[in-house]
Amino acid sequence: MRELVVCSGKGGVGKTTVASSLAVFFATHGVKVFTADADVDAPDLLLALGGGKTLFSTEVEASKKAEVDPEKCIGCGRCLSVCPFGAMVKGEDGKAVAVSMMCEGCGTCKLVCPVGAIAVKKTPTGTITVEETKYGFECVTGKLRLGEHNSGHLVASIKNIARRKAQDRGSDVLIIDAAPGIGCPVIASVTGADYVIAVTEPTPTAMRNLERLSRVVKHFGIPAGVVINMCGHSKDFEAILKDWVTQELGFQILGEIPVDYNVVQALVQMTPVVEFNSDAAASKSLVRIAERVGRLVL
Numbered sequence: 031m032r033e034l035v036v037c038s039g040k041g042g043v044g045k046t047t048v049a050s051s052l053a054v055f056f057a058t059h060g061v062k063v064f065t066a067d068a069d070v071d072a073p074d075l076l077l078a079l080g081g082g083k084t085l086f087s088t089e090v091e092a093s094k095k096a097e098v099d100p101e102k103c104i105g106c107g108r109c110l111s112v113c114p115f116g117a118m119v120k121g122e123d124g125k126a127v128a129v130s131m132m133c134e135g136c137g138t139c140k141l142v143c144p145v146g147a148i149a150v151k152k153t154p155t156g157t158i159t160v161e162e163t164k165y166g167f168e169c170v171t172g173k174l175r176l177g178e179h180n181s182g183h184l185v186a187s188i189k190n191i192a193r194r195k196a197q198d199r200g201s202d203v204l205i206i207d208a209a210p211g212i213g214c215p216v217i218a219s220v221t222g223a224d225y226v227i228a229v230t231e232p233t234p235t236a237m238r239n240l241e242r243l244s245r246v247v248k249h250f251g252i253p254a255g256v257v258i259n260m261c262g263h264s265k266d267f268e269a270i271l272k273d274w275v276t277q278e279l280g281f282q283i284l285g286e287i288p289v290d291y292n293v294v295q296a297l298v299q300m301t302p303v304v305e306f307n308s309d310a311a312a313s314k315s316l317v318r319i320a321e322r323v324g325r326l327v328l
């Protein structure tokens with residue numbers, strides 16, 4: 031089974047549009063597809079695929095939080111002075127209280143408490159569900175709890191579940207829709223991947239973020255290609271971007287997708303654009319990209 035990760039250094043460049051269209055194109059052309067949404071802060075792959083039927087759901091406990099036992103606390107204030115995140119405050123009764131959303135679970139407060147009033151406990155980080163899409167393949171998706179961190183751990187759990195289930199199903203390809211940026215969730219997504227598709231747009235900001243993403247991808251030694259989305263506004267800048275991608279980054283261009291209102295309409299209809307309107311210019315570009323990726327990766 032091949033593992034394909036769709037990334038973008040910057041949000042809003044069309045990563046999920048590419049991931050959903052690739053998944054549907056492959057699935058309708060005889061490839062056994064399995065998908066995972068690794069953007070646990072804002073998961074939307076399932077939305078782009080028209081929703082799903084939940085087959086399995088589990089809660090993940092990866093975070094740790096401090097808890098103060100008010101019966102034991104003598105209000106000495108030591109924990110307040112050592113907490114590096116300002117997560118310990120004094121309550122009205124003069125005793126310490128841990129502010130859950132600010133606590134990073136480092137345990138420093140517990141070390142200095144003279145009366146053993148502090149416990150650092152595992153807490154729920156988020157949920158993972160396995161959903162059946164209307165296209166016949168499954169999607170593992172996760173959701174980080176409000177105010178929780180540790181998204182990298184949640185993504186690693188999503189990947190483990192997706193890999194196991196994809197292998198059980200005899201899948202040919204696991205397509206992972208990664209989070210934007212280059213943080214922990216992205217690193218967790220690309221680790222062990224066979225190929226990375228980096229989606230960008232012809233703007234200086236996206237170019238800068240693609241450069242940062244390229245460093246992450248190269249660090250892990252993963253082959254990658256670039257999709258330039260929303261083309262058509264500035265041919266000059268697009269030409270500069272293409273030269274820079276191939277010559278400076280050393281990545282191949284997998285294709286360009288023109289600005290196309292069908293993409294917006296498809297998103298509103300929760301349908302991948304290649305299915306929404308196969309005659310749309312964006313769909314034709316995505317099909318060419320999918321064919322190229324299929325030849326390279328499958």
Ligand code: SF4
Nearest residue numbers: 113133134136137139
């Ligand atoms: S566990 Fe760390 S972050 Fe949380 S309250 Fe204690 S010192 Fe602060």
Ligand code: SF4
Nearest residue numbers: 103104106107109143
């Ligand atoms: S260090 Fe312990 S005893 Fe002192 S304020 Fe904090 S919790 Fe209370």
